[in-house]
Amino acid sequence: MRYFTHLFQIIKVGYLFSRCEIPDNFLPKNNKSLLNKLLNYNKKKKKTFSSTLESLGPAYIKLGQFLATRPDIIGSKFAKELANLQDDLPKFDKKISEEIIQSEFNTNIQNVFAEFDAPIAAASIAQVHTGKLSDNQKVAVKIVRPNIEEKFNKDFDFFYFLADFMERFNSDLKRLRFKESIKTMQRSVQMEMDLRYEAAAISEINTNMNENDEYVVPKIFWEKTTKKILTIEWVDGISVRDREKLIEKKYDLKDLARIIIQSFLTQALRNGFFHADMHQGNLLINEEGKLVILDFGIMGRLGEKEQNFLAEILWGLITKNYKRAAEVHFEAGYVPDDQKLDEFSQALRAIGEPLSGKNANDISMANVLTQLFEVTEQFNMETRPELLLLQKTMVVTEGVARDLDPKLNMWDIAEPIVKKWMEDKISPDTKIKQGIEGLSRFGVAISEFPNFLSDARKTNETFNRFLEESQSRSRQSQNYFKRNSFWIITVVALISLVILITG
Template sequence: TIVADTELMMTLAKVLQKWLPDGKRLRPVEVVKEYEKTIVDELDLTREAANGMQLGRNFEGSEALYVPTIYSDYCRANVLVMERIYGIPISNIEALIAQNTNLRILAERGVEVFFTQVFRDSFFHADMHPGNIFVSREHPENPQYIAIDFGIVGTLNQEDKRYLAENFIAFFNRDYRKVAQLHADSGWVPSDTNIDEFEVAIRTVCEPIFQKPLAEISFGNVLVQLFNTARRFNMVVQPQLVLLQKTLLYVEGLGRQLYPQLDLWQTAKPFLENWLREQIGVKAMFTKVKANLPFWSEKLPEMPDLLYDTLKQVKRFPEKQQQANLALLQQHARAQKALHFSIVGATLVIVSAIVPLYDVHWTVPACIGLTGMMCWFAAWWKGRKAPE
């Protein structure tokens, strides 16, 4: 059923991409391919088990999120066996209030868990709707999430993570110029985009939502305005970010439901700033050097030979360059000769066709035509001859 449905979706996506004015920018074919990969993977419960175990390792010992134990020995492609959990559905606000759950901490931890998964681990639960999220009954004053259903997870590469983090921080700091420039640098908008106009458009959409609690922010309205801005500036849809955008909307919905006064910006900003410092600061440099030391120590004995070979190649480079230039000149000369022979041959053939109109012996046009054919053959021969 899923294969049939995705084939139909792909057919429609190809039609839309070809005929819709925004088809190329919205990239519906790539989006459907990403969706197909996600939903087909979701059918394999051994993959879901592996996702759950990975997420559990990432949050082992965490006070914010608990991941049930997966019993992999009993899992198959169509069977998933995991620890039974006892919790309150995140949508049951009455039960959470009845046990005196600290909803402010719970809402803030939801934001922290999301950004930790995305930026620290680059491995996030991408199906965080209320049916998959529970709250532990233990320690309501220090509440802990419990997550299930790991069929859909998302990942981001290092470049996308860095651009996203810098965009978020610039957004939180109301540095709309940097947001616009980052979009151009990442290729999300065309390189010839007018940055000044793009900055003004982003400010117009984003400025009204600052310094407001979550309850007063209409994310639906903000998204509509952002989509209109994207259309105006030919912003290309990024299929690898679709899952992330969907998950962020889930997190926003949970936060609004739990604690409408949540300051989403102040909760997320310190985390992102700390992550960026770890990625691009002095500490990050030493961490990367330390991680690469085993590789470098393995390759170090080869360095003298590599250096010698490189210097030898550099020394021979002018000679090779001269040989290449000479070969190019010879090839050009052959092409010129071939062109000359072709012109002469064509002229002689035309003359051989005209001469019989006059009172001459048949051998004259025959000789002229034969000479023209020989010129053509010479042109072909010189043209096919490979450079030395």
């Protein structure tokens, strides 16, 4: 039955997609195929790809926002279009929110909030109310939509079916791991539906901050937070989209643009954990002129490997050492072994050389990152979701900053953050530190080796007792293992030692 339900949904979605322009990778490779002809039957495309996704509901809006981070799948044109996809849905009744609160805390709402107001904003997963605690503290209360998990799970079930269907007609989607991308997106949405994860993200961002940072995050009220409810302090401020009001309050727009860029880069590069939804609706300026960041449902994380990779490749491009930049890709395992280093170096040169001689304010760092990721298709590189999310967030963040300062000099603003980051990541001191840490791990492993041998002897004794009791073994094989089991287990211990050292 489910199969026929999916087929009906494919017909519905296919009809809607036939009325709009869609990415090439969502079309069969065979231009003469019946499916291709059906999708291109309507020559006058009256709707956009983003508006079609909006019409299909919350899960499709999330799919569109996720695809905006994957220009390798849908192309730069559609990625830019979907970057502006708004997650704005009708509000549900305040009484439903009150029932959810009473169910979660198993008490009357008056015992949880002194005041609880009507919703002020709603998105695909949750909506936000204002309220007050017993001490008169004003708060923002985020509440997950009722039955939303069941609805999303149903849609994701169809997305997997659709991904299988599309991969049969376009092998490129297999290389781009489209189905795996759907799985990544589902994990992200599942975390968004548990508001404790968002609270934990706010807490981690706050822990990573230092006194010199020019951004702030709201305080969490953990005792008023559950899986379905998030309570944070209400923060007053002016939206960064309200240029006229910012000018009226005599804020320096150029400096605000700098703060936005540097705040994002600090999170991404220094801390390796960044807010990945830096659009205007999530950014305020408070009375002190600091950036207030809201809505931590979508976060990005860069591991040590990705941070080192970015540091070395940016350094390679800045110094025009394209061969070294190419080698970094190969060393990181991002480029398949069957590709040629010199050809990849040439591709990087094609990106770097046109930047020479241009004014810094004419060069978009986001565009440079986009070009870097566009070469993935040519060289059959595996997609890196964490780097693509960084690139998408950079595009959005740079756009927000340029709205405040059209003459934004991205490189000058980024230079102190990126320079310090690269010094920390690829300086000789760092390399020495990494070497010492490696030796330290080796020393720990060596110090543990006597325990390995002791455990091996104990295991040998147990193993011998097992062999004595076993009636299913032949006497010949029993004698063999008795003679050799200690050395077999010792070899296993040595292999474990090697793994510990190299791990």
